[in-house]
Amino acid sequence: MRIAVLGAGTWGSALTILLNNNGHELTLWTAVEKEYKELSATRIVKNLKGIKLADNIKITNDIKEACKDKDLIVFAVASPYVRMTARKAAPYIDRKIPVVNVAKGIEEDTLMTLTEIIESEFEAENGDKGTVTVLSGPSHAEEVSVGMPTTAVVGAKSREIACMIQDAFMSDRFRVYTSPDIIGIELGGSLKNVIALAAGVIDGLGLGDNAKAALITRGISEIGRLGMKLGGRLETFAGLSGIGDLIVTCCSTHSRNHNAGYLMGKGKTMDEAMAEVGQVVEGVYSAKAASKLAKANNIDMPIVEQMNKVLFENKKAEDALNELLLRDKKDEHSGFDWDE
Ligand SMILES: NC(=O)C1=CN([C@@H]2O[C@H](COP(=O)(O)OP(=O)(O)OC[C@H]3O[C@@H](n4cnc5c(N)ncnc54)[C@H](OP(=O)(O)O)[C@@H]3O)[C@@H](O)[C@H]2O)C=CC1
Numbered sequence: 339m340r341i342a343v344l345g346a347g348t349w350g351s352a353l354t355i356l357l358n359n360n361g362h363e364l365t366l367w368t369a370v371e372k373e374y375k376e377l378s379a380t381r382i383v384k385n386l387k388g389i390k391l392a393d394n395i396k397i398t399n400d401i402k403e404a405c406k407d408k409d410l411i412v413f414a415v416a417s418p419y420v421r422m423t424a425r426k427a428a429p430y431i432d433r434k435i436p437v438v439n440v441a442k443g444i445e446e447d448t449l450m451t452l453t454e455i456i457e458s459e460f461e462a463e464n465g466d467k468g469t470v471t472v473l474s475g476p477s478h479a480e481e482v483s484v485g486m487p488t489t490a491v492v493g494a495k496s497r498e499i500a501c502m503i504q505d506a507f508m509s510d511r512f513r514v515y516t517s518p519d520i521i522g523i524e525l526g527g528s529l530k531n532v533i534a535l536a537a538g539v540i541d542g543l544g545l546g547d548n549a550k551a552a553l554i555t556r557g558i559s560e561i562g563r564l565g566m567k568l569g570g571r572l573e574t575f576a577g578l579s580g581i582g583d584l585i586v587t588c589c590s591t592h593s594r595n596h597n598a599g600y601l602m603g604k605g606k607t608m609d610e611a612m613a614e615v616g617q618v619v620e621g622v623y624s625a626k627a628a629s630k631l632a633k634a635n636n637i638d639m640p641i642v643e644q645m646n647k648v649l650f651e652n653k654k655a656e657d658a659l660n661e662l663l664l665r666d667k668k669d670e671h672s673g674f675d676w677d678e
């Protein structure tokens with residue numbers, strides 16, 4: 339297949355390597371002129387230490403050249419750039435070919451997911467939303483790029499398209515499942531970043547493994563409550579793009595969200611932590627959107643609420659934690675049948 343990957347960041351580059359190793363013909367588009375010049379000259383991926391792109395991978399910063407005559411387009415730019423990239427690419431993308439979004443986020447102003455944003459930009463350009471899908475799961479680029487094994491799930495409206503994308507990405511080191519639950523996959527992938535920030539805070543404060551396991555468990559409970567209200571399926575939140583991605587992001591040293599939270603737990607401000615991490619920290623962008631969605635849908639998301647206060651209201655992480663622990667007593671889940 340002829341495949342374009344839009345976004346030559348850590349994840350876009352790792353997937354380019356995976357797809358190239360699978361025998362496809364790859365074009366990697368970089369948005370930023372300076373990045374394009376550097377990458378073209380060295381072929382070294384900045385944040386994947388020592389990894390070089392193979393000579394047969396075409397690198398471009400011309401969006402038309404990237405998108406025309408392709409069989410598959412992968413959207414891998416960070417969430418704040420998805421709308422502008424979709425707008426730029428829209429005139430050159432054949433609406434019949436599948437587009438796979440692999441970024442994780444929710445737009446703060448509109449509360450749209452990233453596939454919804456791409457569809458809306460495509461529709462605005464020529465009235466056709468196109469064939470937009472999602473791929474997500476526990477998949478840090480640092481491991482995928484060197485062939486360490488993992489699994490992911492592709493979400494698409496039709497089984498035929500899902501299977502086509504499954505075939506394109508699947509390798510003996512990257513196992514891909516299929517699902518029709520696009521909204522569930524996208525919400526799991528973006529909301530887990532907010533919980534991962536909180537997991538980093540817990541580690542930064544030195545609160546131990548029990549506290550983190552508790553946070554992960556109550557975190558997926560929050561994600562599932564909101565996600566199901568918005569149309570996602572329980573099984574998706576219990577799956578690879580839900581609990582699977584939440585666990586790895588809360589526990590991996592590769593996670594930018596966890597690392598940013600860790601620095602905040604050590605007393606840094608959000609801006610200092612983001613600057614020190616030096617790559618996109620998606621949870622910071624998704625936190626406000628998650629809180630707005632929770633309020634609009636009348637869903638209780640106490641971890642998300644406290645994380646927003648730590649991020650944007652200078653609340654001390656210790657105070658946020660105390661407030662979580664001292665909430666009103668309640669059942670573990672709502673709707674239990676008790677023998678009275
Ligand atoms: N890193 C990982 O392990 C994983 C990341 N993801 C998700 O993938 C997405 C990208 O993350 P990642 O690659 O790690 O991020 P990086 O910080 O490594 O890269 C940032 C990305 O944003 C793009 N970008 C920056 N400025 C602009 C701009 N002005 N216009 C358009 N694009 C721009 C960059 O484009 P360019 O380099 O082309 O200039 C690059 O693709 C995120 O949503 C993340 O959550 C998902 C799974 C794994």
Ligand SMILES: O=C(CO)COP(=O)(O)O
Nearest residue numbers: 475476477478593594595
């Ligand atoms: O989504 C990811 C892994 O699946 C990447 O998480 P971070 O953005 O926290 O590094």
